[in-house]
Amino acid sequence: MPKTLSKLLSSTFFFLSTLLFFSIKLASAKPHGFSNSLSPKHLGLKRQKLSHLHFYFHDVVSGRNPTAIRVASAALTNKSEAGFGTVVMVDDPLTATPDRNSKLVGKAQGIYASAAQDVVGLLMVMNLAFVEGKYNGSALSLLGRNTVFSTVREMPIVGGSGLFRFSRGYAQAKTHTFNIKTGDAVVEYNVYVLHY
Ligand SMILES: *[C@@H]1O[C@H](CO)[C@@H](O)[C@H](O)[C@H]1NC(C)=O
């Protein structure tokens, strides 16, 4: 008899806890009506992969067709050796080789601004908008610090769109050539990103 009673009690307990579990689950499924949790499969996200992109960034500040133009500066900017306060808008070509006329793979579109007083340290905020191959139409968002006179500068990739949705990673920039007369620069980029 006690055995049957304990069996009955335990199955009642099981039933009630199951009920409780599902009612909690139902309640958490639609807390406010504007959000819900999804399985990554819902967006077709399977295995995360690591991609490496290699290209050259052309920062052309001189001549008749500059791709980087100063849009703002402070009254004290020209007193600062680091150009502190300069804001430059860029639409810089990204090419497959250091040759400006080699295959265009994308554009770096955004802003760099001189954000340091002791060294030339740029705040880089730009989208790497690709136009070549399967990445045509996809973009990566870069946000980081660029001390342009360091050999290799590392900047985070904070996100992306298209094939680069859910991206994160980093870019390493290394000056290939810098023309001290004109200020034009060619910079080699190696970008490593995790995405789906
Ligand atoms: C700095 O800028 C101010 C204001 O535009 C100008 O009057 C001054 O000549 C500039 N100084 C130098 C060294 O270019």
Ligand SMILES: *[C@@H]1O[C@H](CO)[C@@H](O)[C@H](O)[C@H]1NC(C)=O
């Ligand atoms: C990239 O996509 C655009 C818009 O769909 C298209 O016009 C262009 O030809 C494509 N470029 C390459 C290299 O496939």
